[in-house]
Amino acid sequence: MKRILLISFTIYCALFASMAQPLTDSLRTDAHLWASRGYFNKSLDYLRQIHVDSINLEDMHLNYSNFAQLGQNDSLAYWADEMLKHDPYDATLIADYTLRLNNGWQGEMGKKTFPQKVIDICKKYCERDSTHILINRQLAEAYYKIGNYDIALQELKKLEALGDTCFGTLYTLGLTYQRMGDNSSAYDYLYRAYTKNDHHPFCLFVLGIVSNKVGLGAEALAYLGEAEQLLMPDRQTLFRLHKELAEAFRLKGEPDFRLEELEKCMQYAEEKDVNELTFLMGQCYFQLKQRDKAKECYNKFLEVTENKEYNDNIKRMRSDAQRSLRMMMW
Helix, strand or coil: HHHHHHHHHHHHHHHHHHHHHHHHHHHHHHHHHHEEEEEEEEHHHHHHHHHHHHCCHHHHHHHHHHHHHHHHHHHHHHHHHHHHHHHHHHHHHHHHHHHHHHHCCCEECCCEEEEEEEEHHHHHHHCCCCCHHHHHHHHHHHHHCCCCCCHHHHHHHHHHHHCCHHHHHHHHHHHHHHHCCCCHHHHHHHHHHHCCCCCCCHHHHHHHHHHHCCCHHHHHHHHHHHHHHHHCCHHHHHHHHHHHHHHHHHHHCCHHHHHHHHHHHHHHHHHHHHHHHHHHHHHHHHCCCHHHHHHHHHHHHHHHCCCCCCCCCHHHHHHHHHHHHHHHCC
């Protein structure tokens, strides 16, 4: 009797599995279809319907890819770790995942990187293949990030021996030598990196520093000057920044701080923006009860916008300025 029941149960399970398989295949097909069209959340919805016992490596890869596209790094890390349990030698996954771990992502306590985890993953992979340039780059970068410059240098020199002389490898070699106090070697590698990318502000900055250290003052001035130009936001960006700060202070009801930001806006404003800024500064002076300055701003604004074509916004501001001037006459 027990034997009959066992056979019956086995047959039942086989039938259930055969019935469930088409559904699972359909869910996979739909998940891939939605992901291919950019509907990553929909793809995840279909993947979640696959029974946990039926999830394979392909499903895990698609989960990883979807969460990568959505920027959901904690979920991405979960699926990467699950895949590495099954296959710690998945080079494509490791190259992508360790790059993300080295770059880090924002968490509750700020941005966090995971260099030790990168080292563990890459060292395991290197047991089978020690010549994968993309993975070795991340290993070297991780050692640099934890401050183990001796081993970082060893790994970077291996990359150089493999023919990897891209900007990133040369730049990190230069940084490593600088950290180790070898400014002459740091200069050599940073200069080589600079020849491959002459618009990287931090490369220029550090190259300027080590140029000073090795007595190349004129070069240092040139590199540091270029770095300053690249690190300095353009006028339009600075204008927008201070205008948004002014708006924030308006919403907070702090006209004094708003006025300071509008004055900074004036330093970066194009001609087309000056009239509006003049009106907004008049508003601030009016709120601060500095009537003479408020009148000056409003009258100047009304003078330059009189008998000129203007949009509804300028028309509204003219009306507000005239009303405020009348109020100050009482």
